[in-house]
Amino acid sequence: MELREAIGRRRSIRFLDPGRQVEVEKVQRMLEAARLASHWGNVQSLRAVVVMKETAPREVIDALQAPVAGYQIKLAPVVIVWYLDTSAVDEQSDRLRELVDCGALGYGDDKRAALEETLIPMFNSILDSLKSPGLGEVDCGQGIAHATLVAYEQGLGTCCLGTPYTDQIRQNLGMPEHCRVLCLQTVGYPAEDPEAGGQRPRRPFEEIFHLNGYGNGFPRSQAVVDELAADGMLTAPAPLPGREDELKTLQERLGLKGHGLF
Numbered sequence: 001m002e003l004r005e006a007i008g009r010r011r012s013i014r015f016l017d018p019g020r021q022v023e024v025e026k027v028q029r030m031l032e033a034a035r036l037a038s039h040w041g042n043v044q045s046l047r048a049v050v051v052m053k054e055t056a057p058r059e060v061i062d063a064l065q066a067p068v069a070g071y072q073i074k075l076a077p078v079v080i081v082w083y084l085d086t087s088a089v090d091e092q093s094d095r096l097r098e099l100v101d102c103g104a105l106g107y108g109d110d111k112r113a114a115l116e117e118t119l120i121p122m123f124n125s126i127l128d129s130l131k132s133p134g135l136g137e138v139d140c141g142q143g144i145a146h147a148t149l150v151a152y153e154q155g156l157g158t159c160c161l162g163t164p165y166t167d168q169i170r171q172n173l174g175m176p177e178h179c180r181v182l183c184l185q186t187v188g189y190p191a192e193d194p195e196a197g198g199q200r201p202r203r204p205f206e207e208i209f210h211l212n213g214y215g216n217g218f219p220r221s222q223a224v225v226d227e228l229a230a231d232g233m234l235t236a237p238a239p240l241p242g243r244e245d246e247l248k249t250l251q252e253r254l255g256l257k258g259h260g261l262f
């Protein structure tokens, strides 16, 4: 599958088939993709606990909770608990050395000396602030995005869920305090049409991207828009005809109660 089409046709899939197990190899491919994402200083703070309902103990499954459309956790055969391990930042010097030694960072005969005498002390002086929420979350988001696209490429549906119960989940899964739970990602085979009612709304392009300064909308070429539509990256906007009927059918078929918002 082409990358553009995967970006365009992937949706957050909230209705997963609870009876269809996910092959462990497919989950591994998602994790392999996450591991390859870029990270400041190559620190690689993104980590995950994969909860496979088929084999996980009851108390581990019960520990997973999210308040918005939380029914998704009940439906999903797999939930990935993505977290950031702040202790990875403590090994930052070694990660920088690896980058220099493999030829990715720096040039010239004195690059190793400059690293030891200047760059590493510079990072060491701000190590604690680098553990605070911020840049690390950006890196982790990149890894989760890689995994999400590889899930889609393999015919899986996923949805990231934010949760205020991060500390509780961390403790219930036995993670140390230096780990920060980021989000839960449900994984399974879609019970809904993979189009999931069409491409979800996005803010206007010119409103969110600027050229050479704030407030100056980045020009959007119609020719590029047409090209991306032809490639399957820009697709028909939601809701597609029949979506409300599909939602009603899904609610009945999956035995879901209420309005599905929480």
Ligand SMILES: Cc1cc2nc3c(=O)[nH]c(=O)nc-3n(C[C@H](O)[C@H](O)[C@H](O)COP(=O)(O)O)c2cc1C
Residues within 6 Å of the ligand: 010, 011, 012, 013, 014, 066, 067, 068, 069, 159, 160, 161, 162, 163, 183, 200
């Ligand atoms: C970090 C993150 C947290 C999210 N949290 C929730 C959530 O708690 N509940 C939910 O139903 N969807 C959640 N979503 C899904 C978004 O609402 C989704 O991106 C939005 O519906 C746009 O749809 P799309 O992903 O299909 O393009 C989350 C997405 C991300 C990336």
